[in-house]
Amino acid sequence: MPDLSVDYLDLDSLLSAEELKLRDHVREFVRARITPNIARWYEDAYFPKEIAPDMGALGLLGMHLTGYGCPGHSAVEYGLACMELEAGDSGMRTFSSVQGSLTMTAIHMFGSEEQKQRWLPGMAAGDLIGCFGLTEPTAGSDPAEMRTTAVRDGDGWVLNGGKRWIGLATIADVAVIWAKTADGISGFLVPTGTAGFTATPIQPKLGMRASIQADITLTGVLVGNEAVLPDAHGLRAPFTCLNEARYGIMWGAMGAARDAYEAALKYALERHQFGAPIAAYQLTQQKLVDMVLEIQKGTLVALHTGRLKDAGMLRHEQVSFGKLNNVRQAIEICRQARTIFGGNGITLDHSPLRHANNLEAVRTYEGTDEIHALIMGQAITGLPAFVTAPCQSATT
Structure with missing residues (x-):
């Protein structure tokens, strides 16, 4: 065997x-x-x-x-x-x-x-569920442009605005909401039963279907001073949380890729065409080899990054390295695995295309491919490229 x-x-x-x-x-x-x-x-x-x-x-x-x-x-x-x-x-x-x-x-x-x-x-x-409200309809990759506000009102705060693509929001008991105040961006713990808090599921979706993402609307949401996260000042706080999630993603993507590979290999050994299992043909073996190479390399990246993290030596651009590489490679592995199944691969009887559809969302959230490339680019060159210079007039 x-x-x-x-x-x-x-x-x-x-x-x-x-x-x-x-x-x-x-x-x-x-x-x-x-x-x-x-x-x-x-x-x-x-x-x-x-x-x-x-x-x-x-x-x-x-x-x-x-x-x-x-x-x-x-x-x-x-x-x-x-x-x-x-x-x-x-x-x-x-x-x-x-x-x-x-x-x-x-x-x-x-x-x-x-x-x-x-x-x-x-x-x-697991008795209480939470969600994390940072992304907005007009402030995805640039959270500094968020429009959700928190204004002092006596002994409390009034929050107004909206968030988008917020995981678990419709079933959450509490939401961490990031909002602009007169002193900058702050975090607030908002029980989801608070008047003026509304979460609406985003449907239909082509990926992440066994997951919840939602829009949040905040209309005159009144919370007390006890809702403020006292040590969260500016964007450093939410970015710290995002890096924790990005780290987990680099490992998770390799799990999806491994499952797709294992399913494809098992199918290739069992499926016969032209008198032999399709695993006996050169093109199929090339696909399987390419998958193994990238899964092993991606797992090594994740493991080394984890050891750095445990040693307190991890830099944020190294997290971007792992998230960008591993998700990008995992999508290609899952797509390639799907081809081994032929037409059967587009059904839910087999996992690779489901994984690929999910990973299209994973490559977007917690920083798109482009954002992580720019984070690495700044680390490599020392030059930030997140904001480009204004376009020059054609006559100048």
Whole structure:
């Protein structure tokens, strides 16, 4: 029987026994709870909120945070979990990411002790859901242009504005809302039952169908001073949370790619054409080899980045390196895997095209390919290219 493993470089030998145990535990959960159901969830555009407490019990929510019911795992352990969750579906990894890397990280790093005690234990357990309101209809890659405002009103604040593409917003109990104040950008914890807060799901979608993204409208939302994240000042705070999510994505993308490869290899060994399994033909083998090469390289990138993160040596442009490379390569792997299935590959009986559709969204959120290229470009040249000079007149 051929070796169906993708680990030709024996990357598992670089992991500790504890890391392998955690990875395998999450893999078993995905195979038992997500894989048998994901085609139906994707088809029905359904996010299974009921698995949130199970993910909490496994320590998958806020798993890189410490205290307040959070397990305090290493960056590498968090990355391995993201890889396994996204091998099931990007939507499942996105849930862990929005809950833990974005919302819980914002509270854990920038919140008061009272805010941490109120929200983090329930969120770590999966009993409470959070969302992270940064992106707006007119302020995606340039959050400095956000139009949502927070104005002082006596002992509280009034928030007005809108957010777009906010994961989990329609089922969330609390929203971290970033808004402009007279002193700059600040973060606010807004219970979603507050008057004037409305979340509307974005539908229909061609990808991320087993996940929730929504528009948020804030109309005269009144919150008290206790809603302010006291240590969040300026865009550094939300960008810190975004980098946590971007780190998880570089691992997750390789999980989707690995699942697509494994499905394609199994199919190629079983599917016969012209008297032989299609795995026996040169063109099919070339496709499989190309997939293995990029999966192994991308996993090495993620693992090395995780070790740097655990050592406190990680730079933000290195996160951009991993997110840009791994998502871009994962999309190509999933598309190539789909071709091995022929026409059967466009059905939900097989995972590669579902993964590819999801990854088109993943390559856009938490920084587009272009944004990460510019982050790396600035690191390489020392010259920022996010804002171009005004166009010169043709007559000058």
